[in-house]
Amino acid sequence: MSRKTPDEIDREIARMDSEQLPAGKHELHGAGHFAGLYAAENVAGTEFVFGATFVILGAGIWDVLIGLAVGNLLAVLSYRILTAPIATRTRLSVYTFLDRVAGGMTSKIYNGLNAVVFAIISAAMITVSATALRLILDFPAQTEAYPTSVGFIVLAIVFGVVAVLVAAFGFNALAEFASICGPWLMVMFAAGGIVLIPRVADEALGTTVMSGWSDFIAIGGDTVFTGKTPDGADGIGLLGVIGYAWAANTFAHAGLIDMSLFRYAKKSWYGYMSATGMFLGHYMAWISAGFMGAATAAITMKSITVLEPGQVALQALGYAGFVVVVVGGWTTANANLYRAGLAGQGVFPQFSRAKVTLIVGGVVVVAAVFPFIYRGYLNLVTYAGIALVPIGGILFAEYWLLPRLGMTRYWARYKGVQNVAALLAWGIPLAAAAVVLVMGLVPVYFLFPPAWALSVVLYVVLAKLMGAAEPYPDGKAADELFAERVEVFHAQQAREEPSEVDTRDRRTLTRVLRVVWMIVLVVIFADALIVLFSSPDLATFEAHRDRFFLIAAVGTVLYFLAAYWELRRRKAHARQALAVHDGPSSARSPRLP
Structure with missing residues (x-):
């Protein structure tokens, strides 16, 4: 690597986008920021889908109460142990860190997959919001995998176009509006489940009055989380619930996507703040949504397998439920469209983020008219985790294991070669996972931990064979000088920040x-x-x-x-x-x- 002077590096840093630089000390946030962020992000319209999905999968009441607690605890620990420490030490987004580790083809494929994942999430959210509005406009229910109403198609397209335009051009007022939705969404989800408990109790016990905790368990076990699928087959059981709960956000924690958030954390223990999202959203809201779905099925005399989030919200919350579904879906769709644009820009750096967001948004709008995307949302995010977590394993090995084993971090960039070790350590676990899935050897929700572990082992072995064991003093010196100049740049920015002003x-x-x-x-x-x-x-x-x-x-x-x-x-x-x-x-x- 050629050596640059400090002045040359300073000019380079000044030209770089802030996303490509480590976060500065003056940009860091306290624990409360992340608690609020995760609470707002993980209570959304699709929680209605998750709650109903566990009912459809035949989870038992104790499977849900214990399994969701364990699975979400594992997710919180993954954020704390895997994601936050690397983020707070590198201060880099996962995209920039991966570019420094692997670069080239690996980064482009990864960014492309991320764009697809976030696009799918956005499409599901848009469809969920459209299900609420279609009730108001009296379009027929969408019970098939494909759309069956021209009115619903038009509604989903209009809603999708609005969401895409907001994400592409970043209308500040609407983004600010989204920031205040978290507390209200949490209260509404909790209240909706509580309100419908007497109706479910009457179905199970013949009375709307519960005498205590045992009645709650009886109600939940008899009418909501029965341990049987709607077809009468045995349900997924405790381990299945644990696996799905842990895997639901796996691309964000084990896959290290949320390095992009935690790089702004003052301390790595702020990873524990993800508990607000996991337990208020993925525990309380999922259980509450299950009760709401079961009660709505009883009231409307329909199978829970065909109920839409809008129908459930209407029975639990009245017209305010429509707002819950629309706002919950819109705020999450907007955030993920923005992420899809950022990831897509990594594939096509010659285009602006806004332009890439519009391109990805076109795909999202088309996908949003197909109800199967939101109905299969739990499996979709689980598959996404399997596809992305090997990259998390590679980055974990690069940051923690290579230096401890006497190898050099960022060796491929120092050597000036394509990091083939990273490509193989990503591709082999994916191929193995595909074979296992096709042969039906392991359920999908148990696949991401072995895929992650295999990627770690493969990367360490292959990196050593391909050059990581060699010293690269010039490259390390250049990186150290770059880091020093970034510190100077951030110090200048901090001096310009009016930190002493009480706002x-x-x-x-x-x-x-x-x-x-x-x-x-x-x-x-x-x-x-x-x-x-x-x-x-x-x-x-x-x-x-x-x-x-x-x-x-x-x-x-x-x-x-x-x-x-x-x-x-x-x-x-x-x-x-x-x-x-x-x-x-x-x-x-x-x-x-």
């Missing part, structure tokens, strides 16, 4: 607005509990549920008015504080706590 908004109206939206959430949740504990018969239950629907609808309007108004006031106040500090020429955008 917190302590004005009375802003505080009142915060109190208002918090009270609204408390009232909605409290009324759901009243429905649960004060419904001695079905007639009383239905009267209380109708009142809850009204409170949920009005509360939803009040929540968003107060929360969004508070957000706008805080941003305006922060911007004004910065302008006073720096003078009228300041154009910085404030970073809210």
Whole structure:
């Protein structure tokens, strides 16, 4: 590798996109930022699908209660042990780290696969949102794998186009709106499940009143998570639930996708903050959605296998349920479309992120009209994990194992060769996984751990044979100098940041607005509990549920008015504080706590 002078490196750094550089100390966030981020990201419209899927797969009540706890705990530990430490030490996104490790063809294939995965997730979210709107517009239910209504096709396309345009051009106001949806979504999912428990209890016990925990278990086991599929076959069991729960986000933790988030964490233990998403979203919301789906099936006299998220939300939350499905689907679709654009830009760097997002978005819009994508969502994300986790194993081996075994990190780049070891260590586990799946030897949800482990072993062995055991003093020296100049660059940026300016908004109206939206959430949740504990018969239950629907609808309007108004006031106040500090020429955008 040719040596560059500090001045040449400084000019190179100035030209680089911020995504290609390590995160600076002045850009780091505290633990609360990641707790809120994971809570908001993992409570979405597809939680209705996950909850119903475990019912359809025949999970038992104890399988769900224990299996989801264990599986989600394993996911949290994966974030903490695998993802966060590498992210906080390199301060790089997974895309940049992979480019430094393997580069070339490996990076392009990986980025392309990521674009496909995020596109599939986005398409599923758009379809979920469309199922709610199609009820309002009275289009027929989409019970087949393909669309059966021209109206639904038009609706999905329109919704998809809006989501793609937002992701491509980054409308700030809508992105800010999405940031305040997390607390409301969590309360609505919990309330929806609670409200329908008396209806499920009547189905199982002949009474809407539960006497204690044993009745809850009986209700769940008899009518929701029965241990049998709708066809009467045995269900997936405890290990199956654990496997699916752990595998649901495997591309993000074992596959290291969320390095892109945790590189902004001050400490690696912030990986534990993923628990807000895993346990509020992938535990509470999935179980609640299962109860909602089972109750809706009983009320509508339809099989849970054909119910749509919009139908379930309507029965559990009234018209506010439509908003839950639309907002939950839209916010997640928007975020994943943005990610798909970033990943696609890695494949086609000559195009802007916005242009790539539009191209990927076209595929997403077409895919969104096919209901099979959201109905098979659990399996799709599991397969995606199997496809992507070997890269996580390769990067784990590169960062942790090669130096400890006397080999050189970034050896392929120093040597100036294609990292064939990485390609083989990715391709061989995928081929092995495909054979195992075709032969039916192992269920899909158990495949990602052996695929990850095999990639680690293969990469260490192949890298040693292909050049990692050699020393590369010039390359290491060049990287050390580059890191030093990046530190200087970040120090300059930090000096320009008005860190000493207090931008917190302590004005009375802003505080009142915060109190208002918090009270609204408390009232909605409290009324759901009243429905649960004060419904001695079905007639009383239905009267209380109708009142809850009204409170949920009005509360939803009040929540968003107060929360969004508070957000706008805080941003305006922060911007004004910065302008006073720096003078009228300041154009910085404030970073809210």
